[in-house]
Amino acid sequence: MMSEQSKVVVVTGGASGIGYAFVEYLARAGHRMVIADLRGTEEATARIRNQGLAAIGVTTDVVKRDDVEKMVEAASKEYGGIDVLVNNAGLFTTLSLKPFDRITEQEWMRVMEVNTLGPFLCAKAVVPVMRKKGSGRIINIASTTPIKGTPMMLHYVASKGAVIAFTRSLAKELGNDNITVNAIAPGFTLSEGVLQSGLHEKMPDTARKTSRTIQRDQVPEDLVGALAFLASDEAGFITGQTLAVDGGSVFL
Ligand SMILES: NC(=O)c1ccc[n+]([C@@H]2O[C@H](COP(=O)([O-])OP(=O)(O)OC[C@H]3O[C@@H](n4cnc5c(N)ncnc54)[C@H](O)[C@@H]3O)[C@@H](O)[C@H]2O)c1
Known part of the structure; x- marks a missing residue:
């Protein structure tokens, strides 16, 4: 899968947690990484470069259009495209x-802003670069929570349901541009x-393990294979899909 040409891959929130696992895995596979995060980009970039791998870091708030546009410019300047x-x-x-009735309007708006406006602004800024090149891949990190109807975080669950809907509609709009749009829905993952x-520690055992077919905790490294596949040339005819990676807790 990764014998293909080195790609330029932007990972938002790539300085820590699941995002950093994506960055490290794809960099080790020979891809050139753009780490776009609110914080920690310098340290994360140094960790990748110290392994002799290719990465740049761009401090970016995904809800700020100017930041996102500057990040796309920096990636294009350094690597010639995305x-x-x-x-x-x-x-x-x-x-x-x-x-749900203890979630404030401000909390609701903030979660929606980062989790839905962020991907929208990033897609809007990146698509012209992909169109110019004649191909591209957008991979949205959703969640299994909207499929399960997980309680006690309604704003988050609604935002990730929106990410799945966004994935399907954007895929339809970009099909003729040879740009695929897919989502990965992780289960509860022990990220940083x-x-x-x-x-x-607050999650019941059912959420963490026993509702899974494979009954163990999920770690960020469990997600990297799905990402690499959806980013690969071999996945070029797959679009609009949501791939649950959760040890077989939900079946789509
Ligand atoms: N950990 C889980 O159980 C789990 C399960 C399903 C889905 N997810 C999703 O996976 C993704 C990563 O989760 P994680 O557990 O690694 O989270 P995390 O909180 O450990 O990391 C999130 C990263 O995003 C960055 N970030 C936050 N707001 C930002 C902004 N406005 N602009 C740029 N960067 C910003 C943070 O600095 C951080 O580096 C999230 O979208 C999350 O919703 C996580």
Whole structure:
């Protein structure tokens, strides 16, 4: 799969957690990485470059159009284009579990902003570069929570449901541009952010393990194969799809 030509891959939220696992895996496979994150881009880029691999870091807030456009310019200048956009940045690990009627309007708007406006602005800025090249891949990181109807984080679940809908409609709009749009829906994953927040300690065993076919905790590395496949040339006829990677907890 990775014997193909080196691609330029933007990973939003790529400085830590699942995003960093994506960056490291694809960089080791020979791809040139653009780490776009609010914080930690310098450290993450140094960790990749210290392995002799290719990456640049661009401090980016995905909800700020100017930041996103500058990030696309920096990637194009450094590497001559963008082949793959991974919309991974999201608000999840900093959220607390609460009943829907205790979520404030501000919390609702902020989660929607980062988790839905962010991918929209990034796609809008990257698509002209992909169109120019005549091909591209957009991979959105959704979640299995809207499929399960997970309680106690309604804003988050609704935002990730929107990401799945966004994936389908955008795929239809970009089919003739040879740009595929797919989503990966991870199950509950022990990312850096989850471990720091202690969220995993509050999750019932059913969410973490026993509802899975493969009954163990999920780690960021469980997601890299799906990403590499959807980014590959071999996946060129797959679009609009959501691939659940959760040890067989939900079946789509
Ligand atoms: N961890 C899980 O259980 C899980 C499950 C399903 C889906 N997801 C999704 O996977 C993605 C990554 O999750 P994670 O657990 O690694 O999260 P995390 O909180 O550990 O990391 C998120 C990254 O996004 C960055 N970020 C946040 N807001 C940003 C913004 N406005 N602009 C740019 N970067 C921003 C953060 O700095 C951080 O590096 C998220 O979209 C999340 O919703 C996570």
